[in-house]
Amino acid sequence: MAQATATTAESKLWGGGRSPFNVSYGKMMMWFFLLSDAFTFGAFLISYGTTRFFSAVWPDPNKVFHAFPFMGHANLPLLFVSLMTFILIMSSVTMVLAVHAGHYGDRKGVIKWLLFTIIGGICFLSCQAWEWTHLNHQGAWWGSFTDPTMPLSAFAGLFSDETTQTAAFAAGAGLQATHDFYNYFFTITGFHGAHVASGVVLLILALVNTVNGTYDRRGHYEMVEKIGLYWHFVDLVWVFVFTCFYLL
Numbered sequence: 001m002a003q004a005t006a007t008t009a010e011s012k013l014w015g016g017g018r019s020p021f022n023v024s025y026g027k028m029m030m031w032f033f034l035l036s037d038a039f040t041f042g043a044f045l046i047s048y049g050t051t052r053f054f055s056a057v058w059p060d061p062n063k064v065f066h067a068f069p070f071m072g073h074a075n076l077p078l079l080f081v082s083l084m085t086f087i088l089i090m091s092s093v094t095m096v097l098a099v100h101a102g103h104y105g106d107r108k109g110v111i112k113w114l115l116f117t118i119i120g121g122i123c124f125l126s127c128q129a130w131e132w133t134h135l136n137h138q139g140a141w142w143g144s145f146t147d148p149t150m151p152l153s154a155f156a157g158l159f160s161d162e163t164t165q166t167a168a169f170a171a172g173a174g175l176q177a178t179h180d181f182y183n184y185f186f187t188i189t190g191f192h193g194a195h196v197a198s199g200v201v202l203l204i205l206a207l208v209n210t211v212n213g214t215y216d217r218r219g220h221y222e223m224v225e226k227i228g229l230y231w232h233f234v235d236l237v238w239v240f241v242f243t244c245f246y247l248l
Contacts, residue, residue, distance in 0.1 A: 030226045034233045037195075041237050044191065045244055048184040055177045061246045064181075067134055081246050084127045085238065088196075091120025092235040099228045102221025107210060110224060114207045117231065121200040128193050132186070140182045185245055192241055195234045202227045 052058050062077040069080070094116040101109030135141075206224050215221045 024222060026222060026226055027229070030229050034229065037233070038237075041188075041191070041240070044184075044188050045240060048188065048244060051180050051184065055180065057177050059178055059181045061248075064135075065131075065246060069130055078246055080127070080131065081242065084124055084131075085242055087120055087124050087127065088235050088238055091117045091124070092232055094120060095228045095231045099221075099225050102215070102224045105216070105221070107213070107216060110210050110215075110221060111207065114203055114210065114224070118200055118203045118207065121196055121203065121231075125193060125196055125200070128189065128196075132189075135182075142183055142186055188241060189245070192234070192237055195237070199227070199231050199234055202230065 065081055066075050066077045067080065068074060068076045094113045098110050098113035098117060101113060206227050209215060209223070210221075215223065
């Protein structure tokens with residue numbers, strides 16, 4: 001009796017192959033990658049937050065990010081980055097629809113929604129390129145604000161109040177804060193932008209495979225689902241980047 005019980009228990013043990021949690025090897029590895037990537041983004045944002053916490057002054061996002069393409073010198077705080085965020089969130093919605101279509105083997109649906117997602121990703125990258133170019137024309141770049149001979153007019157309007165700005169720069173704190181702000185901004189948004197660009201490349205490859213019927217021959221659209229996990233992660237990270245740089 002004891003031997004029969006032991007044999008039954010042993011037969012229930014996982015002997016390899018498909019995961020007992022019904023997760024394929026590919027999906028599990030994608031989750032491991034996303035977890036490690038989350039630690040990297042977390043380290044960047046924690047470093048940024050720590051630097052800001054211990055700074056006496058810090059540039060005001062409403063003053064820094066107030067431009068909009070083709071609107072001249074109009075003061076539109078955070079409107080452009082709100083548009084960028086909306087585009088990325090909508091691309092996440094279309095990615096969900098592509099994965100949903102894949103679950104039902106709807107090849108045309110997958111093609112349509114992947115195409116919309118790719119367009120969304122390209123639009124977001126184009127917006128980020130414009131934002132970077134505009135800031136660069138304003139004199140902002142990695143290390144641009146480290147030159148103590150630069151006139152205070154180069155920093156005009158970056159802080160919430162002019163009295164604080166004048167006092168801060170007289171003490172040198174404002175110059176350092178502005179330097180740190182832009183170094184972190186270009187590093188973190190650039191790192192995120194590289195992830196978006198990588199995601200667009202993956203989406204294009206998935207679209208080509210879908211058009212060629214590769215996933216139909218495999219009998220599943222799991223690759224689309226794995227790329228979807230990556231894309232949603234990129235969108236989620238942007239929420240934290242948006243909050244840290246543009247809202248706080």
